[in-house]
Amino acid sequence: MASADKPINTDVPEKDVFALHFLQSLSNLRRQNAFNSPDDTTNNRVKKIKKAAYVSMARAAGGTNRLWSRALLRRAAKENNKVVIFSRRKKRVTWLRRSNRRDPVDAERLRNLLPGGGAMETSKLMEETAHYIKCLSMQVKVMQCLVDGLSAK
Amino acid sequence: MMMMNGEATEAELFLNCADMSVLERQRAHLNHHHYPGFFSNSSTINGGDIDGFLASAGLDLPAVYGYTTVHGDARISVTPGNITTESGNFKKRKFGCVETETKVCNEKKKMMMMMMNREAAVEEEEEEEKSKVTEQSNKSIMMMKMKNKAKKEQNSCSNDSSKVTKDSQRTDYIHVRARRGQATDSHSIAERARREKISERMKFLQDLVPGCDKITGKAGMLDEIINYVQSLQRQVEFLSMKLATVSPRLDFNIDDIFAKEVVSAPMTNLPNTVMPPHMMVNSGYPHEMVDSGYVHFNPMQQVVASSDPLSCFNNLYSSLGV
Numbered sequence: 189m190a191s192a193d194k195p196i197n198t199d200v201p202e203k204d205v206f207a208l209h210f211l212q213s214l215s216n217l218r219r220q221n222a223f224n225s226p227d228d229t230t231n232n233r234v235k236k237i238k239k240a241a242y243v244s245m246a247r248a249a250g251g252t253n254r255l256w257s258r259a260l261l262r263r264a265a266k267e268n269n270k271v272v273i274f275s276r277r278k279k280r281v282t283w284l285r286r287s288n289r290r291d292p293v294d295a296e297r298l299r300n301l302l303p304g305g306g307a308m309e310t311s312k313l314m315e316e317t318a319h320y321i322k323c324l325s326m327q328v329k330v331m332q333c334l335v336d337g338l339s340a341k
Numbered sequence: 342m343m344m345m346n347g348e349a350t351e352a353e354l355f356l357n358c359a360d361m362s363v364l365e366r367q368r369a370h371l372n373h374h375h376y377p378g379f380f381s382n383s384s385t386i387n388g389g390d391i392d393g394f395l396a397s398a399g400l401d402l403p404a405v406y407g408y409t410t411v412h413g414d415a416r417i418s419v420t421p422g423n424i425t426t427e428s429g430n431f432k433k434r435k436f437g438c439v440e441t442e443t444k445v446c447n448e449k450k451k452m453m454m455m456m457m458n459r460e461a462a463v464e465e466e467e468e469e470e471k472s473k474v475t476e477q478s479n480k481s482i483m484m485m486k487m488k489n490k491a492k493k494e495q496n497s498c499s500n501d502s503s504k505v506t507k508d509s510q511r512t513d514y515i516h517v518r519a520r521r522g523q524a525t526d527s528h529s530i531a532e533r534a535r536r537e538k539i540s541e542r543m544k545f546l547q548d549l550v551p552g553c554d555k556i557t558g559k560a561g562m563l564d565e566i567i568n569y570v571q572s573l574q575r576q577v578e579f580l581s582m583k584l585a586t587v588s589p590r591l592d593f594n595i596d597d598i599f600a601k602e603v604v605s606a607p608m609t610n611l612p613n614t615v616m617p618p619h620m621m622v623n624s625g626y627p628h629e630m631v632d633s634g635y636v637h638f639n640p641m642q643q644v645v646a647s648s649d650p651l652s653c654f655n656n657l658y659s660s661l662g663v
Contacts, residue, residue, distance in 0.1 A: 214588075234585045237585050314546060317546065317570070318545055328573060331580040334584065335587060
C-alpha cells in the first residue's frame with residue numbers, strides 16, 4: 189500500500205577508486221614537512237592518517253551526493269578552518285524534517301555513530317547507514333591491502 | 342462572458358432560461374469555466390459523470406468541486422475562479438513531474454482524507470441515527486476501501502477521468518462512514534507507510550551486516566548494526582596505526598609511482614570521477630597523464646617493471662585488480 193519507492197540505491201565504486209583517493213591523500217600528507225620529520229609523534233601521524241582515510245573515503249564513495257559524506261567533509265574542513273562549498277542537491281531537500289521530531293530517540297546511538305546522522309529522518313538514516321557500511325568495508329579492504337603490501341617486503 | 346465553443350453557447354442559453362434547475366445551472370457553470378483542453382483529455386467528464394456526481398452529492402456541491410480539481414494544493418474553499426486555475430494546472434502536471442508525482446499523490450491522499458473529514462462533519466447528524474454496532478464494521482470497511490482507493494489513486498495519478506469516476510464512487514459511501522475513524526486515519530496511513538519504509542530498509546541492512554539472519558526485531562537489529570559500524574570504525578583506526586608505523590617506507594616519490602600505476606593498471610571509469618582529474622591536476626601530475634591515464638581504459642595488464650620502490654605496490658594493485 190505504501191508509496192512506490194524507487195529501490196534503494198547503495199552503489200559503491202570499485203576498490204580502485206578508494207585506493208586512488210587514499211593514496212592521493214597519503215601523498216598529500218607526505219608533502220607536509222611536519223609529517224616526515226621524526227619529531228612528529230606517532231599519535232599525530234595516526235590521527236592524520238585516520239583523518240586522511242575518512243576524507244578520502246568520503247570523496248571516493250559519496251562525493252557530495254550522500255548526507256554522511258557531506259557531513260564528514262564539512263567536519264574535516266572546519267578542523268582545517270576551511271570552508272566547503274556544496275552544490276545544490278538535485279533531490280528535494282528534507283522538507284520532511286518536521287516528522288523527524290516524532291521519534292528521534294528511536295535510533296539515537298546510530299545517529300551518534302553516523303556522521304551527520306542527527307539531522308536525518310529515520311528511514312533516510314537507514315539508507316545512509318547501509319551506504320556507509322559498504323564504503324567503510326571497502327576502505328578497510330584497501331587499507332589492509334596497503335598494509336600487507338608494505339609490510340610484506 | 343467567455344465564449345469558448347459550441348457547448349458554451351448552449352450553456353449560455355441555459356443560463357438565460359428562466360426555469361432552470363439549480364443543478365443545470367451549476368453544470369452550465371462547470372462547462373462554462375473549464376478550458377476546452379480539459380474536456381479533450383477526459384471526454385467522460387462532459388458526459389454522464391458530471392451528472393452522476395453532481396446529482397448524488399447535491400448537498401455538498403462546493404466541496405466536491407474542490408475535490409475533483411485538487412492537484413496538491415491545500416485550497417479547499419472553491420469558487421469557479423479556483424476551478425479554472427486548477428484545471429489549467431492539471432495539464433501542467435501531466436507533463437511532468439515524475440519525481441514529485443508520489444509527493445503529489447501523497448498530498449492528494451491527505452487532501453482526500455481532509456475532504457472526507459469535512460464532509461463527515463457535515464453529515465454527522467444523519468449518522469447519529471445509525472446504530473453503533475455497524476460503526477466498527479463500517480470503519481473497517483471504509484478503511485479498506487480507502488486503502489484500495491489510495492492504491493488506485495497512486496496508479497492513475499495523472500488520469501483525470503478516472504479521478505472523476507472515483508469521486509462518484511467515493512461520494513457513494515461517504516454516507517456509511519463512521520465519524521471516529523476519521524481523525525486517525527490519515528495519520529495512521531501515513532504512519533503505516535513510514536513504518537513500512539523503515540522495515541524495508543531494515544531488511545536491506547540485514548543482508549548487509551553479516552550474521553544477522555537469526556535476529557528478528559528492530560531493537561536487536563539496531564544493536565547489531567551499531568556493533569558492526571563500530572567494529573568497522575575500529576578497524577580503520579587500527580589499520581591507520583599500522584600504516585603510521587609502516588609508512589616511513591614510503592620515502593620515495595609517490596607521485597611517480599602513482600602516475601605510472603595509473604597508466605599501467607586497468608582502471609574503470611566511474612560515476613564519481615569528476616573529482617579525481619581535478620585533484621590530479623592540482624597535485625601536480627603531468628597533464629598527459631591525466632588525460633591518457635585516467636580517462637582512457639588501458640587494457641595493459643602488465644605493471645611497470647619492478648625497481649625496488651615500486652615492487653611493494655605490485656602486490657597492492659594485483660590484489661586490488663581482481
